Amino acid sequence: MTFPNIKLILAREVRDQLRDRRTLFMIFVLPLLLYPLLGMGFFQVSQFMQEKPSRVIVVGAGEVDRFPRLFDGDEFASELFTFPDDQRLLDVTVAPNEPGAGEPGSLEMREAAWRAVESGRYDAALYFPSDFTQRLDAFREALRGRQPVVLLCEEGDTAALAAGELSLAVPSPEIIHNTASEKSDIAEMRLARVLRRWSERVGADNLAIGGLPPSAARPFALESADVAYETPHRGAARWSKILPMMLVLWAMTGAFYPAVDLCAGEKERGTLETLLCSPALRTEIVLGKLLTIMLFSAATALLNLLSLGLTGAVVLSQIEGFGAPPVLAVFWLGAALLPVAALFSALCLALAAFARSTKEGQYYLMPLMLVTMPLSVLPMAPGVELTLGNALIPITGVVLLLRSALEGHYWQTLQFAPPVIAVTFACCLLAIRWAVEQFNTEEVLFRESERFDLxxxxxxxxxxxxxxxxxxxxxxxxxxxxxxxxxxxxxxxxxxxxxxxxxxxxxxxxxxxxxxxxxxxxxxxxxxxxxxxxxxxxxxxxxxxxxxxxxxxxxxxxxxxxxxxxxxxxxxxxxxxxxxxxxxxxxxxxxxxxxxxxxxxxxxxxxxxxxxxxxxxxxxxxxxxxxxxxxxxxxxxxxxxxxxxxxxxxxxxxxxxxxxxxxxxxxxxxxxxxxxxxxxxxxxxxxxxxxxxxxxxxxxxxxxxxxxxxxxxxxxxxxxxxxxxxxxxxxxxxxxxxxxxxxxxxxxxxxx
Amino acid sequence: MIHVENLTKHYEDLKLGRVMALDGLSFHAQPGQMYGLLGPNGAGKTTTLRILSTLLKPTGGSASINGYDVVDQSAEVRREIGFISASTAVYDRMTGWEMVEYFGRLHGIADDELRDRMERLFHRLKMNDTRDVLGAKMSTGMKQRVSIARAIIHDPPVLIFDEATAGLDVLVARALLGAVAELRDHGKCILFSTHIMREAEKLCDRIAIVHRGHLLAEGTLEELRRRHGEHDLEELFFRLITEHNAIRSPLAGTAIPAA
Known part of the structure; x- marks a missing residue:
């Protein structure tokens, strides 16, 4: 094996790839355009994703408005929303208490609301039973009289009551919705949020009636403090999940297409045989092609990450807590790039050498993705951390190690670097051996396109x-x-x-x-x-x-x-x-x-x-x-x-x-x-x-x-x-x- | 120069089982000789030439080129030969000049000498028109000339042509055959496979007729005519093949039950 031959083959293959418009587009043009275009597309699509108001009908409302107000005209009162804009997201219809339709809040009214939701005319219905106001009034009466009172869900469940305690049935309004419809689910969630606010307000009034300050129901105020806030770590944590996965996926994609062109494509075009009968040894040919594929794999990954980083720095930095990717990331990603590119290049080379034609080669992308995707996405799952066990899993180990480095846990990175490097290196060697073996197997090199007849x-x-x-x-x-x-x-x-x-x-x-x-x-x-x-x-x-x-x-x-x-x-x-x-x-x-x-x-x-x-x-x-x-x-x-x-x-x-x-x-x-x-x-x-x-x-x-x-x-x-x-x-x-x-x-x- | 001794090659086929592509083939070719392998499709010509150019390994027997064994000294063998076949194409994304230069360098020719040789070769083969043209844009004739230049840039003593005129029009084929004859006159040993009788008759000093991996007859054209009492090569060829088919059952030649 001589180095000049490998260099010659490498130089030729690189030049060959650079003269191929498809490769140039995939490797240099696509990454530069992809992320800005994605960003623009996102803003365009987000217009379609605007939240649509839910149509809800309120049945049996009667006099519920005389407790702290629930309605403001034909909408829910604005003070029941955290963000004032949310008010328009509930398109409310209050069912009129028509004389013919039964008593306000009667069971017939509930039946009608049920059907309205079932048929899809309304996304959800809010039903107040006819005795809702009476029950609330009765409770307040008891509070005013300083009488010990217990609210019971089920009538007659009085066994737990102490002597002298008064039991009252709890007022229970009802949200009628349809879990089989996503719109209805969203309507239910929005309604429930409004009613929770209203219930707090009714409760605060009740406390006042009972002679207690409203703060009695809020004995303490919970606050949360984030140590990562305002430090670069916060942005890094977000990026540390995205960048390693992107590195792996793009290194694979960048290796795959040149590999198919350099092996299966050459077989198809008949130039592989020309090269095989030259004095170059098979190992020299494999190494020359491998280095070419590695170069393109690394270039694709690098350009994609840079483009993603730049777009991210401009667009995502405006989003709260995301920020530009940390500058040090470039160093860590660069360090990981070489082994990752080597691994995928060797794998793709072996797969592509096996394929008879470009078309067959492209079929092998799917199986490769099926193996690689879970390994690179696994580290994104919550709770998956860098442990010795995970470090020993190929690809997953690299992604986790990169994540740890990007998050600034340098001691942990140092600790787990040897096993990750050893595993990646071993996989690389195996893949290269496989590729060389493919090039030494004449059944693989001269496979005729025989049709498989089971x-x-x-x-x-x-x-x-x-x-x-x-x-x-x-x-x-x-x-x-x-x-x-x-x-x-x-x-x-x-x-x-x-x-x-x-x-x-x-x-x-x-x-x-x-x-x-x-x-x-x-x-x-x-x-x-x-x-x-x-x-x-x-x-x-x-x-x-x-x-x-x-x-x-x-x-x-x-x-x-x-x-x-x-x-x-x-x-x-x-x-x-x-x-x-x-x-x-x-x-x-x-x-x-x-x-x-x-x-x-x-x-x-x-x-x-x-x-x-x-x-x-x-x-x-x-x-x-x-x-x-x-x-x-x-x-x-x-x-x-x-x-x-x-x-x-x-x-x-x-x-x-x-x-x-x-x-x-x-x-x-x-x-x-x-x-x-x-x-x-x-x-x-x-x-x-x-x-x-x-x-x-x-x-x-x-x-x-x-x-x-x-x-x-x-x-x-x-x-x-x-x-x-x-x-x-x-x-x-x-x-x-x-x-x-x-x-x-x-x-x-x-x-x- | 080329010695082939009892060469066998079999491989597994999905449908046919074990296929005997070569079954004890032997022949010898000398320098300055144009040796023709004549046979119908599937005779084992391509397999033989691929073994001689070290692309395939024989299952049995031996073959050597200029004293180098094709299995044990394959790298040396590849330095001694120039191989051209229908499946050794030119690179689409390389000009004629770049392609010849690339193979010259792979053969380890020093830069100055390579440039001199290329200038002479491009002039001799009248291929200055391919110098800056990408392979994809070349005509078939241009491609064929680049292939020859690629195969002889290192001045090998042995040249192997596998059905090199297949798919060429009369003009291009004639030019190619002229170039091949010229190479023979320069003292090269040329192994030439074809299924076209005219080519074999016109060019080859010795002819081997192969069919289903077997050597049916071998000798100069005159020897063959005399031995088989048949003047017309095509008739002779047809007779030999029919006789061979009659001896062996139609199925026995291709698929044999595995041992």
């Missing part, structure tokens, strides 16, 4: 069965399992008792997990024993070795589990959902549990994951890729995030055992041992430790379970490493399909 594909799968499944069949199997699990889980719900637990586990394991794998093995493969790895292991010693390995790794896994739960605490809803299951497990007989929770999954899950799926993924030519893909599906099948993380790790170990031993049996043994230890561990109580002093030598009961002594964890880990080393030295079993398709990438790797 029927033909399925027919071929069944008719021309190969001994083991293809990687695509393995993916289909995994997706089938995940879908079936999701729908079954949603339809059945968690088990409530032991029988339910046994039934639910049995159905999940046999029908949902083993079922699809066995069915697919039967349909699309010819050598089922080899597909499901049902053959003699390299040596029978692998069986006890697998069991011992599970035992030795158990303390370390136990610690890891605690760390995971600490990093990503379970939400209350997940805990509530798992609670009943855990209670059922706690009360169940141990023997049955081992059978249902250890043995059954060990067999069924292994058949599906290390059997069918592993054989399929091995066809991609890399043992580690096969192990990793299987482990990811194994993790996903566990549903709860915290369990998934641990299960993925366990999946890597079991996958390695299966590949090295060439058989499913040691994998089943490991899985069985692992689950049995987990089930047995759940039964350890302080009393158990008292009864078995040997146990107390290796572990101690702590809050929320038991903890192994660190010496035990270390010793177990050391033994596990030795055992894995032994597995690594096992005679590599035959994997014809690995050698076949593995040959090309291996040679290419030597070249690169």
């Amino acid at each position: 029927a033909a594909w399925l027919r071929r799968l069944v008719r021309q069965r190969q001994p083991t499944p293809t990687a695509a069949a393995a993916v289909v199997c995994g997706v089938l399992i995940l879908l079936a699990r999701f729908f079954l889980g949603a339809a059945v719900g968690p088990p409530r008792d032991l029988a339910g637990l046994v039934r639910s586990v049995a159905v999940t394991q046999v029908v949902v997990i083993a079922g699809p794998a066995l069915l697919l093995a039967l349909l699309v493969t010819s050598d089922r024993a080899r597909t499901l790895l049902l053959r003699q292991p390299a040596t029978w010693w692998t069986m006890p070795a697998a069991a011992l390995l599970a035992l030795m790794l158990h303390p370390a896994m136990n610690i890891l589990q605690r760390v995971v739960v600490q990093l990503y605490p379970m939400s209350e809803s997940v805990k509530d959902a798992l609670g009943p299951v855990e209670r059922v497990i706690a009360d169940a007989p141990l023997g049955l549990l081992v059978l249902v929770i250890a043995l059954l999954p060990a067999v069924c899950e292994e058949l599906a994951f290390r059997g069918f799926m592993l054989s399929g993924f091995l066809r991609t030519g890399s043992k580690w890729r096969a192990i990793a893909c299987t482990a990811v599906f194994f993790g996903l099948a566990h549903g709860v995030l915290q369990q998934s993380l641990i299960a993925s790790l366990v999946g890597v170990v079991i996958g390695y055992i299966a590949v090295q031993s060439g058989s499913l049996l040691p994998a089943v043994v490991y899985h069985l041992m692992n689950n049995t230890l987990a089930v047995a561990g759940g039964r350890i109580t302080p009393e158990t430790l008292d009864r078995f002093p040997a146990l107390a030598a290796v572990l101690s009961g702590g809050p929320g379970g038991y903890v192994f002594h660190w010496q035990v964890v270390l010793a177990g880990g050391f033994a596990a490493v030795l055992l894995l080393g032994w597995f690594a030295r096992l005679c590599h079993p035959e994997w014809p399909e690995v050698e076949l398709s593995g040959a090309v990438p291996r040679r290419l790797a030597q070249e690169g």
Whole structure:
């Protein structure tokens, strides 16, 4: 790999992009126009969004106006509104007390108001019952007479009354509204606000009648003080939520379009082949293109942020409490720009290299958005803060770290910068590796635009069965399992008792997990024993070795589990959902549990994951890729995030055992041992430790379970490493399909 | 110069299963020789040439160019060849001059020497009219000349043309063939694939007839005529292919059941 070639390719690609009008528009023109135009558009649209008055009808008002006034002409009195302008937002019609329509406030009148709201003629109705004024008068009379009086909602509920107390029914006017209509909801809210004010005024009058000052109902005045007020932090807090997200989104958009043009576009135009047969190495081509995409990604993000900042400084600074973005933001955003742009550039490059045409490339924007959007919007959710757990999530960590820096929490930023940088760097490397691999895969580079014919594909799968499944069949199997699990889980719900637990586990394991794998093995493969790895292991010693390995790794896994739960605490809803299951497990007989929770999954899950799926993924030519893909599906099948993380790790170990031993049996043994230890561990109580002093030598009961002594964890880990080393030295079993398709990438790797 | 020994290549097709694109192809070409690969569509010509230009990796067998193995020394091989095919286009947003200069630089030619070579090349190929024209605005003939200049700027000993006259009008095709013949006269080893009998008859010193990944016949035009007792190349070609199809069942040539 030489730098001059990379520089040459970079210079050419940049020039090429700069000569493309679409790119120029997207990167330089759009950002400069977008925000000012958005600002102008906002002012235009806001005219349409002006608040419209609500039409309300007041029924049975009668003489209510003789208490502090409610009406002022044909509107509600102005003193009942906080802002005088709000008065016009209620278009009031007072229903006349027509002789024919029944008594004022009669039930017939209420019925008529109900219908008026229901039919949509009015947004809401305010109904005063016929005895409203009488009840208020009666109450005031009692106050004047200094008589102890209690207002009751329900008539006849007099049991709670002390001797000599007078009970009166509380006057209850009513707002009739329609929650199915948004307009009606707004009308109800406005009416309620007016009536609350009026009720305060009626109350103040009542106090005066009873001889008390109006302030008796306002014993104190609550004030609030904001330390961020008048300091730059207040503006920064608002901007710190917007700017990082904009940075991520624009870095992605800025990377995507050039990437599609530079890879899929070149494939389409036939110039990629021209470049591939030049002396430039594939790695040089990838790096040259990657740097170009990075440059455009960074430029797009930077120009957008600058334009947004400038527009914001002019427009938003007029809005109370928003202010111009802090100047220091430029520095922090600049620092974050490079890694973010690198990550998205590599991702987009790999995706675009896979696409056959520009059109196909553009289809990949949606899946990319679907993954990126939640990760960049998650930090905007209230309560999501920079913790170690969140810092380890790609993109989310960067956004949160930026936010913390923009808000001026420098100590926190410094503290979490290493994990965020490490995760982003690792993701970048993985994405770049993926991109290089795409450029080294001839199936990807020379994919002909064959039309995908599902029927033909399925027919071929069944008719021309190969001994083991293809990687695509393995993916289909995994997706089938995940879908079936999701729908079954949603339809059945968690088990409530032991029988339910046994039934639910049995159905999940046999029908949902083993079922699809066995069915697919039967349909699309010819050598089922080899597909499901049902053959003699390299040596029978692998069986006890697998069991011992599970035992030795158990303390370390136990610690890891605690760390995971600490990093990503379970939400209350997940805990509530798992609670009943855990209670059922706690009360169940141990023997049955081992059978249902250890043995059954060990067999069924292994058949599906290390059997069918592993054989399929091995066809991609890399043992580690096969192990990793299987482990990811194994993790996903566990549903709860915290369990998934641990299960993925366990999946890597079991996958390695299966590949090295060439058989499913040691994998089943490991899985069985692992689950049995987990089930047995759940039964350890302080009393158990008292009864078995040997146990107390290796572990101690702590809050929320038991903890192994660190010496035990270390010793177990050391033994596990030795055992894995032994597995690594096992005679590599035959994997014809690995050698076949593995040959090309291996040679290419030597070249690169 | 070009040595191809028992070359095989198969790939997975969505509908057909495993497809044998090349099945034990062998041939050798020498400097100053124009070697023609003659075959119908889908014969494996493009696959062979893509393997020789290191774009594809063979599944089996070996191939070398000027002593360099196409798999193990692919970077060296690419310095020894100039490859032109229907799918090696010119950049739309680059002028003829920029494009040739770019590939010259990728080959590591020093600036002064590159300028001299380009001036001579542009003069020789009569392509001064493409100097400042963007690829997108060029005529097919202009594009073809820029492609040749791009492929020979580093003066490679081997040139590979994959159906280079496909889609060209008579005038442009004739000019191209003239340029190719001139290159041969300069001592280059030229591998030329085509399905047009006239081109093969007129230009090639040796001809290999390939069909469904198999070599059916190989030799000079005279040798072929003598061996098969057929003067007309087109008739000869048709007969060989019909015989081959008759021996193998119609399905056996393309899709084979996976082993």
